[in-house]
Amino acid sequence: xxxxxxxxxxxxxxxxxxxxxxxxxxxxxxxxxxxxxxxxxxxxxxxxxxxxxxxxxxxxxxxxxxxxxxxxxxxxxxxxxxxxxxxxxxxxxxxxxxxxxxxxxxxxxxxxxxxxxxxxxxxxxxxxxxxxxxxxxxxxxxxxxxxxxxxxxxxxxxxxxxxxxxxxxxxxxxxxxxxxxxxxxxxxxxxxxxxxxxxxxxxxxxxxxxxxxxxxxxxxxxxxxxxxxxxxxxxxxxxxxxxxxxxxxxxxxxxxxxxxxxxxxxxxxxxxxxxxxxxxxxxxxxxxxxxxxxxxxxxxxxxxxxxxxxxxxxxxxxxxxxxxxxxxxxxxxxxxxxxxxxxxxxxxxxxxxxxxxxxxxxxxxxxxxxxxxxxxxxxxxxxxxxxxxxxxxxxxxxxxxxxxxxxxxxxxxxxxxxxxxxxxxxxxxxxxxxxxxxxxxxxxxxxxxxxxxxxxxxxxxxxxxxxxxxxxxxxxxxxxxxxxxxxxxxxxxxx
Amino acid sequence: xxxxxxxxxxxxxxxxxxxxxxxxxxxxxxxxxxxxxxxxxxxxxxxxxxxxxxxxxxxxxxxxxxxxxxxxxxxxxxxxxxxxxxxxxxxxxxxxxxxxxxxxxxxxxxxxxxxxxxxxxxxxxxxxxxxxxxxxxxxxxxxxxxxxxxxxxxxxxxxxxxxxxxxxxxxxxxxxxxxxxxxxxxxxxxxxxxxxxxxxxxxxxxxxxxxxxxxxxxxxxxxxxxxxxxxxxxxxxxxxxxxxxxxxxxxxxxxxxxxxxxxxxxxxxxxxxxxxxxxxxxxxxxxxx
Ligand code: SF4
Numbered sequence: 001x002x003x004x005x006x007x008x009x010x011x012x013x014x015x016x017x018x019x020x021x022x023x024x025x026x027x028x029x030x031x032x033x034x035x036x037x038x039x040x041x042x043x044x045x046x047x048x049x050x051x052x053x054x055x056x057x058x059x060x061x062x063x064x065x066x067x068x069x070x071x072x073x074x075x076x077x078x079x080x081x082x083x084x085x086x087x088x089x090x091x092x093x094x095x096x097x098x099x100x101x102x103x104x105x106x107x108x109x110x111x112x113x114x115x116x117x118x119x120x121x122x123x124x125x126x127x128x129x130x131x132x133x134x135x136x137x138x139x140x141x142x143x144x145x146x147x148x149x150x151x152x153x154x155x156x157x158x159x160x161x162x163x164x165x166x167x168x169x170x171x172x173x174x175x176x177x178x179x180x181x182x183x184x185x186x187x188x189x190x191x192x193x194x195x196x197x198x199x200x201x202x203x204x205x206x207x208x209x210x211x212x213x214x215x216x217x218x219x220x221x222x223x224x225x226x227x228x229x230x231x232x233x234x235x236x237x238x239x240x241x242x243x244x245x246x247x248x249x250x251x252x253x254x255x256x257x258x259x260x261x262x263x264x265x266x267x268x269x270x271x272x273x274x275x276x277x278x279x280x281x282x283x284x285x286x287x288x289x290x291x292x293x294x295x296x297x298x299x300x301x302x303x304x305x306x307x308x309x310x311x312x313x314x315x316x317x318x319x320x321x322x323x324x325x326x327x328x329x330x331x332x333x334x335x336x337x338x339x340x341x342x343x344x345x346x347x348x349x350x351x352x353x354x355x356x357x358x359x360x361x362x363x364x365x366x367x368x369x370x371x372x373x374x375x376x377x378x379x380x381x382x383x384x385x386x387x388x389x390x391x392x393x394x395x396x397x398x399x400x401x402x403x404x405x406x407x408x409x410x411x412x413x414x415x416x417x418x419x420x421x422x423x424x425x426x427x428x429x430x431x432x433x434x435x436x437x438x439x440x441x442x443x444x445x446x447x448x449x450x451x452x453x454x455x456x457x458x459x460x461x462x463x464x465x466x467x468x469x470x471x472x473x474x475x476x477x478x479x480x481x482x483x484x485x486x487x488x489x490x491x492x493x494x495x
Numbered sequence: 496x497x498x499x500x501x502x503x504x505x506x507x508x509x510x511x512x513x514x515x516x517x518x519x520x521x522x523x524x525x526x527x528x529x530x531x532x533x534x535x536x537x538x539x540x541x542x543x544x545x546x547x548x549x550x551x552x553x554x555x556x557x558x559x560x561x562x563x564x565x566x567x568x569x570x571x572x573x574x575x576x577x578x579x580x581x582x583x584x585x586x587x588x589x590x591x592x593x594x595x596x597x598x599x600x601x602x603x604x605x606x607x608x609x610x611x612x613x614x615x616x617x618x619x620x621x622x623x624x625x626x627x628x629x630x631x632x633x634x635x636x637x638x639x640x641x642x643x644x645x646x647x648x649x650x651x652x653x654x655x656x657x658x659x660x661x662x663x664x665x666x667x668x669x670x671x672x673x674x675x676x677x678x679x680x681x682x683x684x685x686x687x688x689x690x691x692x693x694x695x696x697x698x699x700x701x702x703x704x705x706x707x708x709x710x711x712x713x714x715x716x717x718x719x720x721x722x723x724x725x726x727x728x729x730x731x732x733x734x735x736x737x738x739x740x741x742x743x744x745x746x747x748x749x750x751x752x753x754x755x756x757x758x759x760x761x762x763x764x765x766x767x768x769x770x771x772x773x774x775x776x777x778x779x780x781x782x783x784x
Contacts, residue, residue: 014702024706032685323689327706361703363693364565365656386567400699404563408571411526411558412578424530441748443735445534450740462698466705467736470531479528479536483552486540 002090003119003350005151006334010357017332023161027329030160034320037265038371045261055258056375058251059311062243066302066310069212069245070293076215080276082289086242090120093294097204097237098125100290104235106132106202112219112226113138114206115155115314116241116294118336119349122204123149135196137225139189146170153330153338156263156316161329193225203233203286207240208313209255210291213248216276217291220260220269227273236277236286242293243310249274255313258373262315297349305384309344311374316341318368318378324361333358340368340378347385356395359385400459421480424472432471439468447471520548521586523593523602523626525728526558532728538753539594539629545760546637548590555582559601566695576605580618583626590636591626594753596658596726599628603662628658629753630726634667634768640674642756643764647677650722650755651715655730656689668726668752675755676764681718685710692733708737715747722748724755 042048074084087093136145140158144150147170152158168180178184205226209218217238219226246252260268277289301307319325319339330338335346346355359382368378389395410416432447449469520543528536543550560575583591593599606623609615633639659665691707715723725731728751735749
């Protein structure tokens with residue numbers, strides 16, 4: 001299934017999502033809360049635009065010199081005694097990790113939250129090994145796992161679609177008998193996981209930033225589970241997208257500052273860890289340390305108009321400001337990468353055939369572009385997908401396609417546009433109804449259209465099925481006529 | 496340009512009215528005004544003339560190109576862009592002014608679209624430098640604080656996405672509205688959220704658009720304001736059109752900001768920004784932000 005989370009058609013997903021009143025309310029609540037926290041955290045930092053410029057510059061620089069930095073990082077990991085594996089795609093990455101687990105005769109795997117392991121479907125692959133058990137240790141990912149591997153709906157808050165009662169039900173299956181207080185439930189999980197952690201012999205974590213000049217892995221979390229996943233198991237595997245690299249600790253500091261503020265509205269998360277394999281004289285840490293660097297379609301973006309997307313630091317704030325995400329949550333998108341960043345990434349990583357509708361699920365309001373801490377022009381990239389679909393791949397063969405092409409003709413020829421103005425009233429008036437005192441004032445001077453015959457174009461229905469449309473003014477009452485007349489009068493006055 | 500030279504002399508001497516009198520303004524009507532809402536265009540022209548601008552209307556103008564460009568038909572839209580560019584520049588005006596932040600932001604975007612075209616990149620730069628959204632022009636270029644309008648009522652203001660985020664203008668309309676006599680502005684909850692118009696989005700994705708506009712309509716109605724104002728007639732068509740369709744007995748009047756600023760004007764009340772320099776940037780596009 002790859003990054004897809006659903007095989008239902010797009011429209012059905014949207015309908016399902018919109019019918020889920022609870023989910024919509026909780027997404028709206030989360031967005032509003034994050035709005036306050038994020039804005040405040042950024043305000044406290046001061047000079048936000050300066051931080052954004054700097055962050056964007058760092059990310060652009062890294063992407064431009066990506067091969068060099070990857071080499072430097074990989075050399076340093078090896079110097080530190082670790083191993084690096086470059087995986088062309090998800091299958092290669094999963095197969096490598098699976099082989100490693102078999103070779104090490106692993107029984108208990110602990111994982112901490114990582115989008116890239118979800119992307120490559122690692123969990124399910126590992127679970128095919130007989131006698132192996134696996135535990136997601138991030139609270140939200142744990143809930144998803146225990147709820148029959150439900151799909152995540154947000155890249156930072158994977159269970160945004162669930163309420164506390166639903167979560168309580170999931171935990172009851174594990175023997176929880178308390179109330180639905182999040183704190184009580186978290187304590188239960190903490191206890192539940194602790195035993196498991198102590199026996200873990202294989203740890204898998206993601207990576208927020210990989211530091212090129214010292215081979216370290218930087219992770220920011222609020223639960224500390226990632227740190228235990230690194231400290232206890234004998235073997236640790238870090239899985240990272242190939243773009244998650246920074247030159248040195250200095251740049252990591254800048255990016256951690258903007259990441260935590262953007263992702264959760266905190267100055268810094270509870271844990272901000274820099275780690276590598278075990279130091280010679282220390283007890284903690286893995287004996288064996290592996291870094292798996294995954295391409296899985298990312299290099300397709302290099303040197304294209306989509307290259308800025310590689311700047312993404314997965315902070316999720318574009319989801320938190322998106323008015324479409326607000327209405328349909330993560331499930332509506334049908335991809336593990338939802339919201340604006342997902343609309344850009346999903347067609348690239350998962351293919352246009354699978355995700356061709358996503359770039360259209362956007363009003364181009366640019367709230368994402370405005371909030372993105374690394375200045376990715378998200379709404380422009382979403383629009384660019386539309387261009388690729390329409391002008392390059394010719395994916396749309398519907399009547400809407402023909403109609404929009406006709407609009408293109410009409411808006412490029414003054415004669416045709418004049419005809420449109422001339423016939424607008426005559427053509428639409430038959431569908432119109434008289435304006436009544438009940439109607440909104442000032443919007444329907446010449447009548448309103450609130451119903452169209454079934455044969456009307458789909459696009460026209462799209463508008464009129466939801467809103468009342470104004471009947472256009474008569475040709476001789478349109479703006480241009482008025483202007484000509486007005487000018488003549490002015491001239492006469494002046495003479 | 497000779498008029499620019501005269502303009503700078505008057506500016507030096509701080510003769511504001513004389514400055515305006517020598518301004519030639521090309522009206523960029525937008526296709527929505529041409530096709531559906533003549534009153535918005537009329538108000539725009541009347542305002543500009545009242546402030547002493549000489550207005551021109553090149554007949555060949557049509558549309559900024561967003562309907563097709565934003566739907567992904569780049570190649571098809573190039574002719575639309577070129578037609579619009581040539582039409583608006585066919586008159587040697589000092590400024591090009593339109594009653595829509597979104598459409599003006601699109602004109603500015605021509606600069607990027609034509610960056611590799613030797614001929615049109617130059618024209619696009621000129622267009623970029625000359626074009627302003629109406630309230631932006633009144634406040635930043637003409638230096639007007641109070642348009643002399645009066646509207647004794649309560650209103651709420653919908654801040655359109657492209658105007659604030661792409662054009663970068665969020666101050667001008669608010670300053671001008673705050674100076675309308677008798678007008679009480681009620682803050683709109685979640686003002687930053689899109690109303691769900693999004694051009695062809697509203698017709699292509701009616702399910703999504705409906706959910707979004709319902710949210711916006713609810714927030715608007717919750718203010719209990721009698722009037723909904725915006726700088727964008729398309730957003731008003733969407734929000735107002737949805738409220739009308741819901742037939743839940745809600746009443747609200749829709750007004751484009753040009754109509755508000757042109758309402759019951761007493762010219763003796765027109766006032767100018769005291770220190771004109773900080774807002775007045777003639778022919779300088781985005782330089783003020
Ligand atoms: S695109 Fe920008 S805002 Fe969205 S997740 Fe990535 S970094 Fe954050």
